[in-house]
Amino acid sequence: MRTRKRSQIFGGVVIAVLFSTACGNTTHNDAILEVTNEAAQSNKSMKQETMNKHYPVTLSIYSDEGKEMKQTIETEPKRVVVVGSAMAELMIAFGLEDKVVGLGYLDQSFSKYENQINKLPILSDLWPSKESVIDLQPDIIYAMSSAFKEDRLGEISFWNERGISVITASNFNIGRSIEHYMDDIRNFGVAFDVEGKTEAFIKEQTARITKVKQTSKSVQNRPNVLLIASAGRENFDYYPPSWSVIDEMIEGSGGKYVELSDGYMEMSIEAIIAANPEKIVLTQFQDPNNETIKTKLLSNDRLQNVEAIKKGNVMVVDYTNAIRGSLQLADLYEDVAAFIHPEQYGGQS
Structure with missing residues (x-):
């Protein structure tokens, strides 16, 4: 009981001192509030940093010759050059069109996203030049593997040497299959931190395909x-x-x-x-x-x-x-x- 009473008295003194300081020293009070706000902002930043531990990520991609390569994306991509209408469709479908700073090679005759594609910053209907891509200072180039030839966008190493990562979609280089296409979607999900959305898409598509197979x-x-x-x-x-x-x-x-x-x-x-x-x-x-x-x-x-x-x-x-x-x-x-x-x-x- 004696200890408890002493604690209550001490607590009352602290409260009184703080009350007196707050009333009599506005400058000091402002300083306390400033420190408190800074601490809150720091905690918020730390929480955000803790929540977003996705990057860096390392992906396996394939060159046009079918050689497996590694690409590391250090931070969230914010400036993306897209080459190919099918790649642009993915950016739009998964809510990433605001990241597209340039689009080249409009190769599809039909797209349900045609209106949205036409609103993207189009570099060229055909293969864009290296210079036009470099001018945009992209974080990432997203294209079919066939884009990375010397007479098109150049080799993948050309871009890596300039600090630009590359994501390729499989082409004839490793064969084409539904499994390869789904792997491309998974890579896309990891690269842009939308794995929840891409996995839901894969699950839905796979379920419908499985139903057809079972019926057949x-x-x-x-x-x-x-x-x-x-x-x-x-x-x-x-x-x-x-x-x-x-x-x-x-x-x-x-x-x-x-x-x-x-x-x-x-x-x-x-x-x-x-x-x-x-x-x-x-x-x-x-x-x-x-x-x-x-x-x-x-x-x-x-x-x-x-x-x-x-x-x-x-x-x-x-x-x-x-x-x-x-x-x-x-x-x-x-x-x-x-x-x-x-x-x-x-x-x-």
Whole structure:
């Protein structure tokens, strides 16, 4: 009891002194408030620093030659140069468009984000010059690996030597697959600290794709499906499974992807006739007029005996999504399933 009473008396003295000081010495009081505010700001900064321990991060990327490389992003990227419409779509979809200080190479014929893309600071419709990129002083360049060639943006080392990190999306250098596309999305999430959003996207897309695969297990027939990639020449282009993702969609939907070669090749009319596919998936780089290219193929006199042409079983798809994948990956997967097995997925033949 004696100890407690002494503490109460001492506490009262302290309060009285503080009250007296506060009333009689405004300058001293202001100093105390200033120190208190500084301490609060310091604590706030420390809390923010503790909360954001994401950076630095180190990513594995691939050069255009397929060589694995490491890129370290020391701090949050605030100035990003983007090369390629598909890369710009990601920046917009995940709420990062304000970080884009320059966009080059508008390579897509279709994008649901076209209006937003057109509002970004566009450097060039084609490959931007090194000088124009350097002038923007970016923290990061985000592009397809094919952009980093000497006659385009230059080697990755050129930018690293200038303190600029590079994020590449996989191209033909390591093959194209849905898994590779999802890995690119994961890299993107880590680089820009939006992993929660990217993982939610991957989960949603994967669930829809899995549902299609499960449904296709019950199909009885597997029609032969040929991918025809037209480049506007007399001959067409053929892409092997390692050069596209549409093959996985066809196989996963209960179809059989027609394989003509282990690698890319020009595909003649004779090759299409010899393959005689039951269904054709048609795509054309940077051509938004789907009906025109479909009509051109269907009306080709030399192809009238091909099974798919006779029955009008031709589907036109977006080039980027079919070859590499895009944010509408699961949409296309479901559309392909409905095209191959309309009776199973509710589409129309």
